[in-house]
Amino acid sequence: MKVIIGSDHGGFNLKSAIIQHLEDKGIDVKDVGPFDTDSVDYPDYAKPVAEAVQNSEYDRGILVCGTGIGMNIAANKHKGIRAALVHDTFSAHATREHNNSNILCMGERVIGTGLALDIVDIWLETEFEGGRHERRIEKIEQ
Ligand code: RB5
Numbered sequence: 001m002k003v004i005i006g007s008d009h010g011g012f013n014l015k016s017a018i019i020q021h022l023e024d025k026g027i028d029v030k031d032v033g034p035f036d037t038d039s040v041d042y043p044d045y046a047k048p049v050a051e052a053v054q055n056s057e058y059d060r061g062i063l064v065c066g067t068g069i070g071m072n073i074a075a076n077k078h079k080g081i082r083a084a085l086v087h088d089t090f091s092a093h094a095t096r097e098h099n100n101s102n103i104l105c106m107g108e109r110v111i112g113t114g115l116a117l118d119i120v121d122i123w124l125e126t127e128f129e130g131g132r133h134e135r136r137i138e139k140i141e142q
Pocket of ligand 1: 068
């Protein structure tokens with residue numbers, strides 16, 4: 001699976017932890033930045049991640065800011081993107097099974113690193129259920 005990740009300054013530390021975690025598991029991750037904690041604007045990093053998932057260059061995207069909210073709003077402006085703001089493991093399962101979410105958004109200022117990494121693992125490993133959920137996603141696209 002090809003994964004692309006981005007953050008702003010508020011999500012930089014959690015982004016770094018996620019990249020390390022995924023690389024330790026042998027999953028290659030493309031990092032669009034930022035590469036330090038200088039203040040930046042989250043839409044500038046949501047855009048390249050959303051576009052790369054939108055055009056199927058990458059299978060899944062992960063976006064981290066202080067709350068995850070700005071990244072979530074920005075990513076969902078892109079057609080074909082189903083970005084999910086997730087801070088618990090139940091929702092990590094459910095949004096993959098029901099929404100086929102293709103971008104995961106989290107807030108570094110909201111949850112601890114341990115929970116965030118569990119959420120990443122669950123979200124990457126859980127399959128979409130299809131069936132009635134496919135019809136609902138199609139209605140969103142329309
Ligand atoms: C940056 O201070 C903060 O606004 C940003 O990281 C994010 O929380 C926005 O939704």
